[in-house]
Amino acid sequence: MRNVRRNPFKPTAGHTPPLLIGRDDDVDDFVEGLDNGPGAPSRLMRVTGARGVGKTVLLSEFASIAQERGWEVIRESASKGLAARLVTRLHPQGDKGSYGFTISPSFNLAGVAGGSLGEFHYDSPQQMPLTLSDALRCRLDALEKKDAGLLIEIDEAQAADRDDMIAISNAAQEMNTESRDYAFVFAGLPSMSSKWLNDEATTFMRRADPHVLDDVPLDDVADAFEDTFRASGMVLAGDALHMAAEATYGYPFMIQLVGYHIWRTAMREHPDSSEVTVSDAERGIAKALARLGDTVHGPELDSLSPVDKTYLLAMAQDDGPSSTSEIAERMGKGLSYAGTYRTRLLEAQVIEECGYGKVDFAIPYLREYLREHAAFVRMSADASD
Ligand SMILES: Nc1ncnc2c1ncn2[C@@H]1O[C@H](COP(=O)(O)OP(=O)(O)OP(=O)(O)O)[C@@H](O)[C@H]1O
Numbered sequence: 001m002r003n004v005r006r007n008p009f010k011p012t013a014g015h016t017p018p019l020l021i022g023r024d025d026d027v028d029d030f031v032e033g034l035d036n037g038p039g040a041p042s043r044l045m046r047v048t049g050a051r052g053v054g055k056t057v058l059l060s061e062f063a064s065i066a067q068e069r070g071w072e073v074i075r076e077s078a079s080k081g082l083a084a085r086l087v088t089r090l091h092p093q094g095d096k097g098s099y100g101f102t103i104s105p106s107f108n109l110a111g112v113a114g115g116s117l118g119e120f121h122y123d124s125p126q127q128m129p130l131t132l133s134d135a136l137r138c139r140l141d142a143l144e145k146k147d148a149g150l151l152i153e154i155d156e157a158q159a160a161d162r163d164d165m166i167a168i169s170n171a172a173q174e175m176n177t178e179s180r181d182y183a184f185v186f187a188g189l190p191s192m193s194s195k196w197l198n199d200e201a202t203t204f205m206r207r208a209d210p211h212v213l214d215d216v217p218l219d220d221v222a223d224a225f226e227d228t229f230r231a232s233g234m235v236l237a238g239d240a241l242h243m244a245a246e247a248t249y250g251y252p253f254m255i256q257l258v259g260y261h262i263w264r265t266a267m268r269e270h271p272d273s274s275e276v277t278v279s280d281a282e283r284g285i286a287k288a289l290a291r292l293g294d295t296v297h298g299p300e301l302d303s304l305s306p307v308d309k310t311y312l313l314a315m316a317q318d319d320g321p322s323s324t325s326e327i328a329e330r331m332g333k334g335l336s337y338a339g340t341y342r343t344r345l346l347e348a349q350v351i352e353e354c355g356y357g358k359v360d361f362a363i364p365y366l367r368e369y370l371r372e373h374a375a376f377v378r379m380s381a382d383a384s385d
């Protein structure tokens with residue numbers, strides 16, 4: 001009888017997977033940025049990609065690389081009050097620093113609209129850039145004395161407030177001018193790029209090294225499955241391995257879901273035999289699919305507008321790529337009306353272009369999910385019309 005073992009797969013947002021598949025180039029670029037010193041292009045990076053593609057875990061990987069080099073890492077999510085939160089975090093816990101004001105560590109900045117840092121108040125967001133620059137400069141002075149740098153990572157950057165972005169961008173610009181030893185990485189949904197890149201105030205984002213995360217190659221998925229199962233004392237090979245890898249479509253979240261549920265099924269069905277069977281694979285994949293619907297498809301559709309959903313429902317009638325003119329016809333609308341929604345869905349990476357005048361789903365199994373839940377999705381699209 002084997003010992004009780006822990007499932008190695010991590011089908012949970014933000015959890016570092018057993019193997020980070022297909023991100024070597026991104027990691028290499030990041031490392032090169034650190035090696036090449038201030039001013040290297042990948043010292044300022046923007047990482048975009050669809051939900052569940054692995055942005056947050058890539059940030060974790062960058063963070064550990066930086067920490068291994070003795071760097072300090074500050075990670076934040078871009079909710080309201082971001083710039084103010086950064087200032088508090090840059091400042092050593094609640095002591096009186098060179099700014100001449102006190103920050104109480106217990107002071108909660110979330111939701112403060114204009115800006116207030118403990119005893120320090122600023123009347124307008126325009127004052128913030130200075131404050132953030134000062135805070136950065138002060139921290140970097142201390143770190144650089146130890147020959148260390150500072151990495152700041154902002155996740156969910158698509159949700160950042162414009163004022164916060166302006167503050168960060170101005171501060172970063174000043175640090176660049178002074179050639180300070182720091183790096184900034186922004187990660188977010190694809191809408192982050194369209195939101196910030198067209199904004200005059202954040203031209204610095206345009207200079208950020210773009211890293212668009214995509215699905216990973218199936219061969220790499222198969223290798224990773226084989227290794228991860230083997231490391232936990234199981235054998236996934238042959239047809240079962242092939243089925244497992246194919247079922248993921250290379251979508252990182254699905255890789256974890258499929259791995260997790262196949263591992264679990266095999267463990268439950270035959271705890272004494274290490275060989276994963278085709279039937280284990282089939283049952284694991286079915287479970288993974290159900291979870292994908294609940295955790296990815298449902299929330300993704302919830303975040304879309306009613307007409308976006310109507311567009312997707314029109315696409316789901318096809319078995320493969322859809323013709324954009326046919327979709328417009330199915331929607332009972334003109335080409336330019338449908339084109340607006342096509343662009344929105346492309347930007348959100350829910351669909352992708354697939355040859356001239358054709359689009360296809362970019363999220364695996366979304367077509368199947370839409371078909372299965374068509375009545376419900378249609379209802380929610382109609383209800384908000
Ligand atoms: N390169 C990868 N190889 C294998 N698994 C991965 C990889 N990247 C991410 N995963 C797994 O995929 C899931 C989603 O990862 P993560 O939360 O980083 O995605 P995300 O892009 O930040 O999603 P969201 O937009 O919802 O925040 C996690 O379970 C994670 O372990």
Ligand SMILES: [Mg+2]
Nearest residue numbers: 014055056155
């Ligand atoms: Mg994330």
